[in-house]
Amino acid sequence: MAAQAKASGGCLCGAVRYESSVAPSDASYCHCRMCQQSVGNAFAIYADFPTAAFRFVAGAPKVYRSSSFAERGFCADCGTPLTFQYLGRPERISVTLGSLDDPAACPPQRHEGVEGWLPWLSMDDGLPHETTEQDPEFQRMRGFGGAVRPPGPVTKGGK
Numbered sequence: 353m354a355a356q357a358k359a360s361g362g363c364l365c366g367a368v369r370y371e372s373s374v375a376p377s378d379a380s381y382c383h384c385r386m387c388q389q390s391v392g393n394a395f396a397i398y399a400d401f402p403t404a405a406f407r408f409v410a411g412a413p414k415v416y417r418s419s420s421f422a423e424r425g426f427c428a429d430c431g432t433p434l435t436f437q438y439l440g441r442p443e444r445i446s447v448t449l450g451s452l453d454d455p456a457a458c459p460p461q462r463h464e465g466v467e468g469w470l471p472w473l474s475m476d477d478g479l480p481h482e483t484t485e486q487d488p489e490f491q492r493m494r495g496f497g498g499a500v501r502p503p504g505p506v507t508k509g510g511k
């Protein structure tokens with residue numbers, strides 16, 4: 353990590369590495385079905401960086417257009433899910449919390465996509481809950497894709 357970097361991370365195999373000159377912020381759980389499928393688990397946790405402060409210092413993720421208005425990046429060598437980005441919000445990039453070298457430093461602030469919350473999952477952390485449809489960011493970004501049909505699976509209400 354360069355001297356000025358406030359955060360760093362990467363994938364399991366190390367082919368993709370990133371750094372940011374700004375600390376991560378606004379971490380949140382997402383329980384939506386698309387995040388479950390994207391990370392292959394019960395929920396995803398993403399933290400945000402300003403894109404201007406963020407750069408890849410080794411490799412680059414392969415990018416999957418998961419909807420007409422969002423992209424998800426992952427390591428093509430080891431499969432680690434790494435990034436989420438709204439096409440209409442290029443100034444912010446989200447990374448999977450577990451890909452950070454210090455995930456403990458950025459505790460999640462809320463639960464999103466709670467319509468997909470698995471019935472056996474118990475997390476009594478007192479954090480606010482929000483459905484995908486209640487997320488104002490999702491509402492704004494959904495319009496960005498417009499009538500462009502996503503190349504990925506057609507999904508209902510997801511990103």
Ligand SMILES: [Zn+2]
Nearest residue numbers: 363365427430
């Ligand atoms: Zn990798």
Ligand SMILES: [Zn+2]
Nearest residue numbers: 382384387465
């Ligand atoms: Zn989600």
